Amino acid sequence: MKVLQINSVCGVGSTGRIVTDIHNLLLEQGHDSIIAYGRGLPKNSNGAIRIGTNLDNYSHLALTRIFDKHGFGSNKATREFINKIEDINPDIIHLHNIHGYYLNVELLFNYLKKVEKPVVWTLHDCWAFTGHCAYFDYIGCEKWQTLCSNCPEKSTYPGSLLIDNSKNNFMRKNDIFTGVKDLTIVTPSRWLANLVKKSYLNEYPVKVINNGIDLRIFKPTESNFRERYGLENKFVILGVANIWDRRKGLKYFIDLSERINTNEIIVLVGLTEKQKSLLPKNIVGITKTNNVNELVEIYSTANIFINPTLEDNFPTTNLEALACGTPVVTFETGGSIESVDDSCGFVVKKGDIDDVLSSIRKLSIGNRILDYSKNSILRAEKLYYDKDRYNEYIDIYNKLYY
Template identity: 35%
Template sequence: MDKNFNIPSNAILLPKTTDQSLLAQYYSMADVFVICSKSENFPTTCVEAQCCGTPVVGFDTGGTKETSLISESDFVPYGDLEGLKGKIKEKLNSRYPDLANQAQNEYSSATMARRYMEEYDKNGRKERVLLIDVNCKNSSTGKIVYDLYKNIRADGREAAVCYGRGPKIIEENIYKFGIDAETYLHAGLSRITGYNGCFSYFSTLRLINFIENYKPDIIHIHELHAYFVNTKMLLSYIKEKDIPVIWTFHCEYMYTGKCGYAYECNGFMDKCGNCPAVKEYPKSLWLDQTAKMLQEKKDTLKDLNFSIVTPSKWLRDRVGMSFLKNVEMRVIHNGINTSIFRYVDANLLRQELGISNENKVILALAPNIMSERKGGEWIIKLSGLLKDENITFVLVGES
């Protein structure tokens, strides 16, 4: 994407923030939330917006439209800006007084946790649950994991979180096993060798030692990419101990050679190789090892005692096209902290941003929003189509 984009007079570009209370103000200030990502599984931003009472429109990519509690028809084909303009105008002329209540009932972290605990307990109640992810308390999956941790404990069970990256969290049974220096080394070796998920020996050993001592009844895995764990080493140990696993796929990484989002490529249905995204995350500078990595995933996941959860039907169907098509699967929507993401008074924020009281607000929010995948450039073009309207576009998430 051209980094020399011009911000039109009816648009405001703001930096990324991790302040969830501020995010709730952004959502509450908006009249419509728009998402133009190239691909998403089940974007949390759409859920957060609706919990604050703001309707969602956007491009129909991945499982994005499944987030809508109003209508999936509010999502148009990728790149159809005229269609998206029409959806925005339609939403600006409509009212949805019960949207926030509906969204908070459907998408609360408590609802999500209850559904997961039903999944854990299919063969008897599980009293000791271990959650594994790249993050804890931050990023979309890290917040999901932390909310699950709290809700599982509130149900009278033991819960622990093991995570690989981010700040150290001092709470009971929350353990950062990833060694930062080894994570950086893993990332560098991945770029040089073309392999990913096969380094981080000492970090993975720390994780295995925690599991050995904690003795979970079930392990709930989330994301294992991002250069912090040796996947084969971890899963070989879990298979040896025959610990049941629930695995939430938040992206496509575990059934492709390396891609989190395969887009229009269906190479994973066969054997990968000749990867069109070899230099994209998790990137390789030269070598394409995707065929070997896909075969290793097939070998490693063979005979693992696990079931798969996806947050969207779209991703479930994508998994069903892969070598994992015969694994038991269930859709459980992502949940959020509805004590934070609910309608709040955002008049002061509107004043601070200099937005006229006569103007409607269209919000787009994503980390690294001006990247090609997050689609900020589409929002800028969209603002140009509506430059003669009393509308202000607010884009949050510039790096």
């Protein structure tokens, strides 16, 4: 069986690592696997195919910023890529993030409808069924259920600085993304699956497959992180994000920093240099790292992981923290709550810093945190081992192929 996966990135970020994890599992089981990606450099995958060039990305970005036509650029790059698909002749085509300034979705889906190969499409956000945005939870918009227009999230990813083309985008995407003969949608969370069933994609079967992580890497790990950052004898409160934008809740850590005790410290990973320069003294800022081992050391060092996300699907940061023995506190947001139960952390009301602080206090009483830490590891081992989760994809491939 030959599987082609398509994603915006390869081997980096949460979706990029999911793609390479599935790829490596396929190879282990004797299948053929190819990854095609749109941006940056590939990691952990030999022979990955780049779709287009940096210039194609910049041209698509300009089309998005000016005309709000994200997904409708990259004509030449997509035509050339379709020719490569013909040469590869995969048995299964697995789509992930097809947004990201690198693909023309109309050309791609016209090809998929014509070739009639089985398609699996993992939705990592909501972009596939909106006229513009990747998430709408923050503002409570429900236009995507009927017809997007006058988009209140026009400036957010994939941001447009001038024109609002959300109405036309919605109608075109509705036409483009429906009518594929043999397409299965996968979502990492029940939350997103329920949204898909309310959207114009509801003609397709939907299966929930949680994200998984490599438990050989993400596990409690000794390090000298505390010594290097002068955090000995501190209760470490951790936050990790790929990009600390409005959606990820940076402001709540700033609010929290004004209320924690002197023996408590906040560590944030994924900040820009500018964001670091604006932090109060009781927040240690660390820029983005693609060094997984360093990330594991930081997770393992922390006493508690806080995820104040305002919009999210099924964040792998929660899983990584649990696997390293760090209990999780998350806002009651999207699919983030699905990875946490009472044994390994707390789900708190969105935006409620009092509740976050109360959760920290509960964990810091006596040896209670040791129990939460053990339960966190057990939950990760039971539910989020990557091979278990991604074998579910291979089960889908087999059912579609044989």
